[in-house]
Amino acid sequence: MSILLSNISKKFGTFAALDQINLEIPEGELVALLGPSGCGKTTLLRIIAGLESADEGRVLISGQDKTDHDVSQRGIGFVFQHYALFRHMTVFENVAFGLRVKSRRERPSEAIIRKKVHDLLNLVQLDWLHDRYPDQLSGGQRQRIALARALAVEPSVLLLDEPFGALDAGVRKDLRQWLRNLHHDLNVTSIFVTHDQEEAMEVASQVVVLNHGHIEQQGTPSDIYDHPSNEFVSKFIGQTNVFNLEEHDADWLQTAGLPTTHQKGRVAHVRPHDIVIAKSTDDNDAFVILKDWQHLGSLIRIELVKSSVNGQSASVYAEMPNDQFRRLQLNKGDKVDLRIRHAHWFH
Amino acid sequence: MAKSSIMPGFRPAIGFTLVYLSLVVLIPLSTLVFKSFQLSWDDYVNIITSKRVLHSFRVSFVTSLVAAFVAGFFGFIVAWVLVRYSFFGKRFFHALIDFPFALPTAVAGIVLATIFQPSGFLGKLLSETFGIQVAFKPLGIVMALIFISIPFVVRTVEPVLLEFETTMEEAALSLGATRLQVFTKIIFPNVFPALLTGFALAFARGVGEYGSVIFIAGNIPYVSEIVPLLIVTKLEQFDFEGATAIALTMLVVSFLLLLVINMLQYWVRKRSGQL
Numbered sequence: 001m002s003i004l005l006s007n008i009s010k011k012f013g014t015f016a017a018l019d020q021i022n023l024e025i026p027e028g029e030l031v032a033l034l035g036p037s038g039c040g041k042t043t044l045l046r047i048i049a050g051l052e053s054a055d056e057g058r059v060l061i062s063g064q065d066k067t068d069h070d071v072s073q074r075g076i077g078f079v080f081q082h083y084a085l086f087r088h089m090t091v092f093e094n095v096a097f098g099l100r101v102k103s104r105r106e107r108p109s110e111a112i113i114r115k116k117v118h119d120l121l122n123l124v125q126l127d128w129l130h131d132r133y134p135d136q137l138s139g140g141q142r143q144r145i146a147l148a149r150a151l152a153v154e155p156s157v158l159l160l161d162e163p164f165g166a167l168d169a170g171v172r173k174d175l176r177q178w179l180r181n182l183h184h185d186l187n188v189t190s191i192f193v194t195h196d197q198e199e200a201m202e203v204a205s206q207v208v209v210l211n212h213g214h215i216e217q218q219g220t221p222s223d224i225y226d227h228p229s230n231e232f233v234s235k236f237i238g239q240t241n242v243f244n245l246e247e248h249d250a251d252w253l254q255t256a257g258l259p260t261t262h263q264k265g266r267v268a269h270v271r272p273h274d275i276v277i278a279k280s281t282d283d284n285d286a287f288v289i290l291k292d293w294q295h296l297g298s299l300i301r302i303e304l305v306k307s308s309v310n311g312q313s314a315s316v317y318a319e320m321p322n323d324q325f326r327r328l329q330l331n332k333g334d335k336v337d338l339r340i341r342h343a344h345w346f347h
Numbered sequence: 348m349a350k351s352s353i354m355p356g357f358r359p360a361i362g363f364t365l366v367y368l369s370l371v372v373l374i375p376l377s378t379l380v381f382k383s384f385q386l387s388w389d390d391y392v393n394i395i396t397s398k399r400v401l402h403s404f405r406v407s408f409v410t411s412l413v414a415a416f417v418a419g420f421f422g423f424i425v426a427w428v429l430v431r432y433s434f435f436g437k438r439f440f441h442a443l444i445d446f447p448f449a450l451p452t453a454v455a456g457i458v459l460a461t462i463f464q465p466s467g468f469l470g471k472l473l474s475e476t477f478g479i480q481v482a483f484k485p486l487g488i489v490m491a492l493i494f495i496s497i498p499f500v501v502r503t504v505e506p507v508l509l510e511f512e513t514t515m516e517e518a519a520l521s522l523g524a525t526r527l528q529v530f531t532k533i534i535f536p537n538v539f540p541a542l543l544t545g546f547a548l549a550f551a552r553g554v555g556e557y558g559s560v561i562f563i564a565g566n567i568p569y570v571s572e573i574v575p576l577l578i579v580t581k582l583e584q585f586d587f588e589g590a591t592a593i594a595l596t597m598l599v600v601s602f603l604l605l606l607v608i609n610m611l612q613y614w615v616r617k618r619s620g621q622l
Contacts, residue, residue, distance in 0.1 A: 086518070
């Protein structure tokens, strides 16, 4: 179901956690609320869930005003960062909980509950653990049980708070992919909170970037990466090199192939893969010194040092495929020519 | 222990524990047992089955049980309020809870007796409005035992409530549970083992309590005479055998009851996956 937030504000004491948030989430999307810690993303998720109440503003779920509805009447499924599984119940009873607490009129028969719970456990591929207790499961398993439990009540919206935050890297990678596939199959509108931009880009169909209690940008992952609407988003999403024209970078950028005559701003942000390097042949003004490099799997990250006019040296990072870098046959300390293919300008 | 274990100092530690347990617990208790061997079985049975003794046993165990239940109920509420809410004077209440621990029990007994005796402030009120007499009745004993044992319940339940993950409650609510269901299905089962421990402690303390009870109980044989008092009475009459026989019986019964409670606790924990 679609979600509409209008003018949501929330203060904790004098600290404004959220300031006039307006957000529309169309049906069936998998949305990431992305931002640094303390930006208000979890608070926003909890307000949508009804676990927290906003000072101002309305929450509409599929057109219905749910602002004054209690969390138990919002028809949402919530997955907590630390799973919040009921530790005194077996996995089966955890998943069945949402069905068992329904009023007598709405409660399905025991046979239907049994079938449904096993179906859900099969969906998360953990039916074989149905008689275990949460303390006996691994982190990844608990997270999947928590998800199955939330899905048992057939929520119209699925809300996940840092769903992979407490897991180790390998499990996290698998679960991301798995969540994406699950969302594809179930097509329930889902929102998850994360501070990890890579995770947001990889999993979500829509990304909402939050900072200091307001929305910086909303769009598809490629939108946000290719067209960041401001400096914050550009810096927060992916790696970027920052060149400030006021710090005598203009001439240097000109020689590096970035025309500054029709400058569109004061600051240029350049992605590492938009920097091309080659072995220096003559004494070009735009030269830099190769300081070091790191292997990032298929890519190499190259650290270059540029000495600026005022004598300070600044690092510039470039990235290129492994084999391409090998062909350049560069060594530490080599002089390198540098060309910038593309930049984002900000005021 | 031929193999070295990861925790060093096993031998001195176990040695110290055994010596300590022997000196403080085992030797006095076994003296009690050996002393009672001076009695023949028939004498023993005669002492124990005398009407007065049986009555005092009934009074002691029933009042302790009732007091433990009441203390369990109110102690839980007190612990809940102290953990869940913040209010003015919370720290003061917190300190107040431990008072019965520190107060000489005789002082507590005298104060309670003064208040609840028929001419006392509360005693008068209760007897005039409801026709209930507290002092010199088993009810008075229950009153004193509740006073004494409430901190045991509060102090055992409190840390468990503090540690309780409130996200479990939020999860239950988000799954459509009502507040009542959250309490009965989520909070209570998690706190129950601790509550049971508190109950057992309260009960054990109640059975052994002497100082605070004798003043308010009136110590009327067949009505409000508790076992510990009967033991003291027998001692004062230089009837050491009688005193030992009663004490030994008391010991065995208390031990069995605590054993049952412990087994119940084990069963609860096992059933809820906490073991």
